[in-house]
Amino acid sequence: ELTLDDWDRYGRDVPTILDLMPSGRFLMEDFCYAGGIPAVMKEIGDLLDLDVLTVTGKTVRDNIRDAENYNPEVIRPRDKALTPSGGIAVLRGNLAPDGAIIKPSAASPALMKHRGRAVVFEDIDDYKARVDDPALDVDEASIMVLKNCGPKGYPGMAEVGNMALPRKLLKQGVRDMIRISDARMSGTAFGTVVLHAAPEAAIGGPLALVRSGDFIELDVEARKLHLDVSAQELARRRESWLPPVPAMRGGYQGLYVDRVLQADRGADLDFLVGCRGHAIPRESH
Numbered sequence: 001e002l003t004l005d006d007w008d009r010y011g012r013d014v015p016t017i018l019d020l021m022p023s024g025r026f027l028m029e030d031f032c033y034a035g036g037i038p039a040v041m042k043e044i045g046d047l048l049d050l051d052v053l054t055v056t057g058k059t060v061r062d063n064i065r066d067a068e069n070y071n072p073e074v075i076r077p078r079d080k081a082l083t084p085s086g087g088i089a090v091l092r093g094n095l096a097p098d099g100a101i102i103k104p105s106a107a108s109p110a111l112m113k114h115r116g117r118a119v120v121f122e123d124i125d126d127y128k129a130r131v132d133d134p135a136l137d138v139d140e141a142s143i144m145v146l147k148n149c150g151p152k153g154y155p156g157m158a159e160v161g162n163m164a165l166p167r168k169l170l171k172q173g174v175r176d177m178i179r180i181s182d183a184r185m186s187g188t189a190f191g192t193v194v195l196h197a198a199p200e201a202a203i204g205g206p207l208a209l210v211r212s213g214d215f216i217e218l219d220v221e222a223r224k225l226h227l228d229v230s231a232q233e234l235a236r237r238r239e240s241w242l243p244p245v246p247a248m249r250g251g252y253q254g255l256y257v258d259r260v261l262q263a264d265r266g267a268d269l270d271f272l273v274g275c276r277g278h279a280i281p282r283e284s285h
Contacts, residue, residue, distance in 0.1 A: 026074050034074035038067035043075060091194060091225040094234075095206050095216065098198035098264045100180070100225055102218075107192035108176045112220040115228075116143040116178060120212045123148040123244070124160055132167040140169055143178040143216045147207055148244055150182030150200025151260045151267040155246070155253060161185040161195040178218055180225075182207055182263070194218065194225060196263040202244055203262075209237045 041048060042064045050061035069075045076082060087105040092098075104112065119138045121127035127146055130136055138144070144163055151157045161183035165174060179193045182200035199205030206227060210216075215228040227234075246257050259269045 030071070030074050034071035035067055035069045038064045039069040039075050042067045043069060043077060089220055089223060091218070091220070091223050093225040093227070094231075095180070095210070095225045095227040096194075096197040097206065098262065100197040101195045102193065102220060104220055106190050107220075111176065111178055111192040111218070113218065114141075114143075114178055115215055115217045116141045118143050118145045118210050118212055118214045118216055120145045120210055120214075121147065121163075124154070124158070127160075127163060131164070134168055136166055136168070137212070138166055138169065140172070140174045140177060143180060143218070145207070145210050145216075146179070146181035146183060147201035147210070148182070150197070150202055151263060152257050153182060153200055153202030153244065155257050155260070157182075157184050157196075157263065157267055159184055159186055162189040162191050162193050178216075180207075180216070184263075192218075197225075198262045198264040200262060204238070204241060204243065206234065208241055209234050211237075 041060065045061075045064065048060055050064075051059050053059055054063060056063055072080075083105050085104065087103055089102050089104055091100045091102060119136070119142045121130065121144070124146070144165075146160070146163055148154070149158055149160055154160075161179065161181045162185040163179045163181070165177055169177070176191050179191065180197060181193075181195060182197045182202075182205070184195050185193055197205065197207050199207075201208035209229075210227060217224065217226040217228060219226075246254065248254055248257075256269070259271060261268050261270055261273075
């Protein structure tokens with residue numbers, strides 16, 4: 001178990017350090033050696049349309065005919081699944097009407113259904129300035145909320161969604177809490193973390209209206225993420241809400257902020273959707 005000295009040595013990313021393989025004991029290279037994607041496709045072949053033509057010029061059936069699963073502990077048969085449901089769940093509710101993402105396989109089972117009091121950070125700078133303040137009004141039942149870290153808000157939808165826990169709670173032995181944001185996180189990160197909330201706070205999504213002290217309900221089984229604030233109160237708050245001022249209005253960053261789509265639409269640039277080709281105009285060397 002990590003000590004606080006370890007915490008200082010590794011920096012703020014305690015949840016990631018605590019468990020670099022949250023969904024199992026194997027690494028990606030083990031997956032490769034076990035047979036990789038072709039082996040997975042063969043294991044679930046009854047769920048696939050095997051006669052579809054692929055980019056190889058052959059059908060899916062042809063592509064995976066000779067695939068082998070060299071390690072069924074790494075690529076498990078469905079009747080020996082590691083978890084009873086998928087590794088990712090899409091949540092919806094008045095806090096994320098266009099959806100939010102949680103990785104149950106990396107979360108704490110005890111927090112899969114929870115109602116807690118919001119502790120709100122307006123942006124990443126606010127979080128860094130206050131998270132270790134001994135006077136921060138937070139306990140292990142609280143839900144940490146980080147705003148303005150989505151595609152437009154950060155900008156760039158930074159990998160800051162797995163917020164490290166307040167130091168005073170780490171001292172008490174707390175190792176996981178619910179965290180909600182419009183940001184993203186590493187695929188190897190641990191924790192009960194709700195990400196990609198859409199619409200994001202920077203464009204006035206419901207996340208922008210959350211205040212410290214509000215109660216939030218998470219129910220992963222029901223795929224529910226609910227802010228326990230009346231529609232009338234949210235409408236009142238929206239009247240006084242102001243969008244954050246972009247750090248840069250011109251250049252590529254300004255173009256990006258103006259044209260980037262929301263997380264539920266891939267965070268792509270709107271003018272590139274459906275317009276990309278694949279040709280290489282000339283050699284680059």
